[in-house]
Amino acid sequence: MIKKIILLGAILLPFLIYYISAYITKRDSNKKFPIIILSLISLILLASVLIFFRFTDKDPSDGIYIPPKFKNGKIISPKTK
Known part of the structure; x- marks a missing residue:
């Protein structure tokens, strides 16, 4: 979820600052909007x-x-080995 927030921030931050x-x-409203x-x-x-997320991601x-499993009434989290 934090990755999505950071990506949205990277896209929207310049416009928000403007x-x-x-x-x-x-x-004045007559000036051009610097969209480019x-x-x-x-x-x-x-x-x-x-690029930052590509090099800092720890998942192999x-x-x-x-996949997650249901064992003895508990859900065992998914793993990557």
């Missing part, structure tokens, strides 16, 4: 977050997945 700064400075710059910043943040991708 809206907050525009509200604080009370900019904000989109590029968002893509850079997204790529950096994806080449392991064997053991």
